[in-house]
Amino acid sequence: MPELPEVQTVVDTLRPRVVGRRITKVHLGRHDILTPSDVDLEQVLTGRTIRDVSRRGKRILFLLDNAERFYIHLGMTGHLSVESRSAALAPHTHLQLHLEARGAPELRFVDPRRFGGIWWLGNSDDEDDDLGPEPLRLRPAQLRRLLSKTKRPIKSALLDQTVVAGLGNIYADESLFAAGIHPLTPTNLLKQDQVSRLSRAIKTTLRRALRHRGSTLRNYRDANGDTGNFQKLHRVYGREGEPCRKCRSPVQKIVLGGRSTHFCPSCQSR
DNA sequence: GTCCATGTTCTTTA
DNA sequence: CTAAAGAACATGGA
Numbered sequence: 530m531p532e533l534p535e536v537q538t539v540v541d542t543l544r545p546r547v548v549g550r551r552i553t554k555v556h557l558g559r560h561d562i563l564t565p566s567d568v569d570l571e572q573v574l575t576g577r578t579i580r581d582v583s584r585r586g587k588r589i590l591f592l593l594d595n596a597e598r599f600y601i602h603l604g605m606t607g608h609l610s611v612e613s614r615s616a617a618l619a620p621h622t623h624l625q626l627h628l629e630a631r632g633a634p635e636l637r638f639v640d641p642r643r644f645g646g647i648w649w650l651g652n653s654d655d656e657d658d659d660l661g662p663e664p665l666r667l668r669p670a671q672l673r674r675l676l677s678k679t680k681r682p683i684k685s686a687l688l689d690q691t692v693v694a695g696l697g698n699i700y701a702d703e704s705l706f707a708a709g710i711h712p713l714t715p716t717n718l719l720k721q722d723q724v725s726r727l728s729r730a731i732k733t734t735l736r737r738a739l740r741h742r743g744s745t746l747r748n749y750r751d752a753n754g755d756t757g758n759f760q761k762l763h764r765v766y767g768r769e770g771e772p773c774r775k776c777r778s779p780v781q782k783i784v785l786g787g788r789s790t791h792f793c794p795s796c797q798s799r
Numbered sequence: 800g801t802c803c804a805t806g807t808t809c810t811t812t813a
Numbered sequence: 814c815t816a817a818a819g820a821a822c823a824t825g826g827a
Contacts, residue, residue: 532805587806605806606824621824642823644806681817690807697805746805747826766805787819789803 531587531603533664533695533735535743535757539609540584542752546611547628547636551578554627562623562640568649573597574626586660586694588648597651601638604645609752610637623647660694665735667693669728676716676724683719683727684712685786696731699744699766702791704731706765711799712783712790737762765791 531539555571557563563570574593581592588600589609601609614633624638624647638647662671675692676683686692687701696704705712707730710723719727743749743757746767750756760767764774769782773793781794 535805602806605804641825642804642806644822679816685817688806699805744805749805786817788806 531607531743531749532697532700533584533587534700534738534741534759535749535751536587536589536603536695537584537739538743538751538757539603540582540589542755543589543609543611543636544582546634546752547579548581549578550628550630552576552626553629554625556625558623558625562638562643562645563647563649565649570624570647570649573649573651579628585657586663586690587697588657588660599647599649601647602645604640604642606642606748607638607640607645608748608750610639610750610754611635611752612637657694660690661692662694664693664695664731667728667731669725672728673721673724676719678717680715680717682713682785683710683716684788684790686716687731688786688788693731695735698788698790699746699763700731700734700738702766703738703764704734706792706797707734709797711797712785712792714799765793767791 552574555574557570560566578594579591580594583590588602590598590600592598611634614627614635619639621641622637622639626636628634628636661675676686679686684701684705687696687704688698704727708727710727738744738759741757741759741762742751744760745756746760765780768780769791770779773780773796776793776795778793778795780791783790
């Protein structure tokens with residue numbers, strides 16, 4: 530469900546409802562959703578106040594008042610919400626954090642497919658050692674350097690979180706369309722001006738998606754339970770056979786690295 | 800029953 | 814050795 534625009538929207542809707550609130554009770558529904566799995570989450574979280582919520586790549590970082598931290602990754606179907614403790618519990622609710630506030634709210638983490646999870650960091654500061662730069666702060670020279678190392682198709686490189694952190698299947702396809710680059714283009718064959726265009730295209734695509742609060746394809750909701758609207762503005766993703774919004778040629782869908790990949794064969798020639 | 804899905808990681812193949 | 818392809822994870826909707 531979540532790529533950078535969706536994760537950022539979750540963070541933005543979560544922050545005003547949890548920052549400054551004390552955690553009074555913790556319920557972890559299942560242990561295999563937590564890494565490391567032997568952390569006593571109830572012990573480390575109960576009584577702490579949430580000082581901040583932020584995003585790094587697709588990770589949602591929680592900072593506590595004692596400077597310890599953890600992050601939640603939504604995987605494909607993860608969902609965070611703040612609601613009343615008396616509200617019906619959705620199936621596959623894996624974590625509940627009671628918050629000290631009017632209306633007796635709790636933070637809930639639901640994830641049917643369990644590709645997401647909770648990572649306890651404690652005081653360590655290596656939460657993003659394995660992630661590439663933030664795409665919204667990417668400089669073209671930096672992207673050129675990251676891409677020069679490999680021959681694989683550019684679409685696959687964009688999905689690699691160690692190259693750029695936050696793009697997923699939707700925004701990789703949309704960014705390549707915006708840059709006019711064919712998804713199968715070997716990364717090391719991209720010209721300098723193509724990489725510059727791609728760098729700009731990634732930013733404009735993500736900013737547009739952020740303005741529209743992300744894409745809801747199936748079940749994505751922000752922390753308030755609201756859907757995104759950007760799916761209506763997708764130019765290629767999910768539009769196989771439909772006319773390209775620029776040139777009217779039918780949008781093509783191929784499988785690349787096991788992921789569906791959408792592009793306009795005429796606007797994104799090889 | 801089949802296929803597909805916004806993600807990541809491990810294994811197999813070339 | 815490396816890179817790319819494929820499978821796996823688990824669930825639900827079309």
